[in-house]
Amino acid sequence: MGTARVWGEMGRWTIIVLIQLAKAILRLLLLLWYKAGIQTSPPIVPLNREQQQSLHSEGELSTYVGRRSSRVVRSLQNTPSLQSRHWGSPQQREETQSRRAEEMNQPPTPLGLQETIAESIYLTRPLLHLLSLGVWGQRSWKPWLLSAVLDISSLSLLSDLKDLNRRERAELRRRTILLLYYLLRSPFYDRYSEARILFLLRLLADYVPGLGFVTRPLMDYLPAWQKIYFYNWG
Known part of the structure; x- marks a missing residue:
């Protein structure tokens, strides 16, 4: 123009x-x-900055494994901020992220x-x-x-x-x-x-x-x- x-x-x-x-x-x-x-x-796949920040904060989280149920939950002492918080288990989150990364990196x-x-x-x-x-x-x-x-x-x-x-x-x-x-x-x-x-x-x-x-x-x-x-x- x-x-x-x-x-x-x-x-x-x-x-x-x-x-x-x-x-x-x-x-x-x-x-x-x-x-x-x-x-x-x-x-090129656009970078999801919110997702990267969430993963970075989650990397520092400690989890607690229930003795009877063997259920993995977050420790209340290391709960992330509300903006970066998700409501699934850490394993589900990691599996989802690894699956998406694998799909995007396919030859x-x-x-x-x-x-x-x-x-x-x-x-x-x-x-x-x-x-x-x-x-x-x-x-x-x-x-x-x-x-x-x-x-x-x-x-x-x-x-x-x-x-x-x-x-x-x-x-x-x-x-x-x-x-x-x-x-x-x-x-x-x-x-x-x-x-x-x-x-x-x-x-x-x-x-x-x-x-x-x-x-x-x-x-x-x-x-x-x-x-x-x-x-x-x-």
Whole structure:
């Protein structure tokens, strides 16, 4: 947006192409050279700082084992603060944390030739879409159809892959759900979705008490959001 104000449309599209080109090259390098497998979003799991603080405080806790029941409970002298306290047993907490750590640290699933081609299609799709926009223009249906075909083809080729880890399965579900965004992308949005979405939001604002505080600002912001999202396709 800043580049568009300073250097105009040509500068804006130049920056978009350079960013997408850099992203595609780095992702293909991870896929083909480092065998990173299906690339998730975000690529690195965000650090849960509250969880880390809780684990740090729990490491200093002492526990008491009941003589008759053999039940493990906390010592009242070393009870953590209310913010970092949990109500499960220490063993359950440790098992849950170790299971999550094991799931997140699983190596990527090896990809065969078909799956590598499918992931390459997904990674290069933003560049192909930008190229098609330059050839056919922003109002043409061809870039929209090309991108949709590439997305669906990539998911279809990856659907045969078995034994995916948890993050990879979540990533494929995310990509499938994102296909709904094609309803909000031009030119489909301009010709079909816009009128129906605005009608539904206006209906909710007029007849459902309280929803107008949410739907009316959304109606005002939707055109700007759709325009920004349209050229941030990748």
